[in-house]
Amino acid sequence: MATARKLQGGELSESEAIERAKQGDADAFEALYDLHKRRVYSLCLRMTANAAEAEDLTQEAFLQLFRKIGTFRGESAFSTWLHRMAVNVVLMRLRKKNLPIVPLDDPLESEEETSKKELGGPDQKLAGSVDRMQIQRAVEALPPGYRTIFVLHDVEGYEHNEIANLVGCSIGNSKSQLHKARMKLRDLLKISRAAKAETH
Amino acid sequence: MTCREFQEILPEIVDGGQSIEQEMHWKSCQECSDLVADLTVISQQAITLRGIDTPSPRVWNSIQIALRQEGLIHASDGLAVVPALGRRWSMQWLVPIAATLLLSFGAVDYYMASRQQPQAQVAEIRQPATVADSVNAEDSRLLEAVAVNAPNMRATYEANLRDVNAYIRDAEDSAKNDPTDEEAQQALVEAYAQKNMIYEMALDRSLR
Numbered sequence: 001m002a003t004a005r006k007l008q009g010g011e012l013s014e015s016e017a018i019e020r021a022k023q024g025d026a027d028a029f030e031a032l033y034d035l036h037k038r039r040v041y042s043l044c045l046r047m048t049a050n051a052a053e054a055e056d057l058t059q060e061a062f063l064q065l066f067r068k069i070g071t072f073r074g075e076s077a078f079s080t081w082l083h084r085m086a087v088n089v090v091l092m093r094l095r096k097k098n099l100p101i102v103p104l105d106d107p108l109e110s111e112e113e114t115s116k117k118e119l120g121g122p123d124q125k126l127a128g129s130v131d132r133m134q135i136q137r138a139v140e141a142l143p144p145g146y147r148t149i150f151v152l153h154d155v156e157g158y159e160h161n162e163i164a165n166l167v168g169c170s171i172g173n174s175k176s177q178l179h180k181a182r183m184k185l186r187d188l189l190k191i192s193r194a195a196k197a198e199t200h
Numbered sequence: 201m202t203c204r205e206f207q208e209i210l211p212e213i214v215d216g217g218q219s220i221e222q223e224m225h226w227k228s229c230q231e232c233s234d235l236v237a238d239l240t241v242i243s244q245q246a247i248t249l250r251g252i253d254t255p256s257p258r259v260w261n262s263i264q265i266a267l268r269q270e271g272l273i274h275a276s277d278g279l280a281v282v283p284a285l286g287r288r289w290s291m292q293w294l295v296p297i298a299a300t301l302l303l304s305f306g307a308v309d310y311y312m313a314s315r316q317q318p319q320a321q322v323a324e325i326r327q328p329a330t331v332a333d334s335v336n337a338e339d340s341r342l343l344e345a346v347a348v349n350a351p352n353m354r355a356t357y358e359a360n361l362r363d364v365n366a367y368i369r370d371a372e373d374s375a376k377n378d379p380t381d382e383e384a385q386q387a388l389v390e391a392y393a394q395k396n397m398i399y400e401m402a403l404d405r406s407l408r
Contacts, residue, residue, distance in 0.1 A: 037260070038253060155250055
């Protein structure tokens with residue numbers, strides 16, 4: 001059921017806004033947009049790493065929502081319904097651009113190189129040295145396929161079975177790509193930290 | 201269990217479900233312990249990226265334009281911008297402002313059509329594009345009117361006007377710098393359309 005949250009300074013609950021939006025109420029549309037715009041836009045931005053494109057996709061997601069709002073029956077949470085719509089809008093755009101949504105299950109580097117790196121000399125842990133800005137930049141630098149899985153799972157909280165359904169891969173593939181995305185992020189964060197240490 | 205064996209199985213177990221043997225390995229192995237710790241930090245920090253960004257007002261303005269064009273929305277009842285007495289006439293000052301903005305669209309349209317003309321003629325037409333600066337005093341009047349009867353909307357209108365004025369200034373600068381830049385011309389038209397939408401919304405409220 002839709003959460004009975006107060007919108008617009010306490011004048012309108014989300015469920016009331018939804019019912020009024022179904023009648024074409026402009027204020028109700030605006031209230032729903034204000035409530036959910038950050039979540040949708042952040043999702044689009046994280047998955048595309050491009051602000052202009054993310055704004056276009058946000059616009060498209062909300063337009064689809066408002067066109068279909070008459071069909072919303074409340075079987076799931078409104079936010080879940082909107083979020084799923086936004087994810088599909090982004091994935092469709094990535095498919096149109098022929099960008100890999102889920103990369104083929106081949107390693108980024110040879111197993112030997114991976115072993116050397118992981119079993120090599122002592123290295124400092126990331127704990128306590130990673131802030132939001134750093135991880136944000138590292139995510140932007142991920143290849144698109146890895147970024148998609150990482151954003152859907154670690155940022156947005158989708159389970160692997162949901163991701164598998166959304167992107168059309170197996171659960172095992174989703175887990176494998178997530179792991180590779182995290183490993184790549186680990187490398188990026190350590191490189192960034194080393195570069196920062198050199199300048200000080 | 202070796203480190204290689206542990207790291208091969210790590211994708212399956214990193215978020216839980218590890219066996220006792222696997223747990224014993226990474227807890228006793230410094231390299232694997234550090235790896236698990238790092239991946240956990242990354243996963244935990246990822247959540248801080250959720251919902252932190254805000255789209256520009258352009259997005260909502262574009263959505264509104266599309267919804268109105270598709271006939272999906274109409275102005276709501278209540279929340280009139282000015283008190284009932286003298287409501288109709290006291291907001292009529294918005295009409296000439298909206299008309300001025302529409303004339304600006306016409307000027308920019310003419311400007312776009314004339315971009316192939318000699319520079320001297322283009323320079324003469326350029327002047328109307330700066331009309332955005334002259335309506336700031338009117339923006340203040342609009343905000344005062346909004347604040348009277350819909351104070352909870354005032355901040356939203358103010359933010360939208362601030363952003364759309366900045367958008368207009370940027371678009372004007374780009375158009376002046378390169379009169380042949382089609383994207384700059386289009387951006388200027390869109391910027392005026394967005395500002396017109398804000399005034400239309402305020403006018404819609406006042407006519408209830």
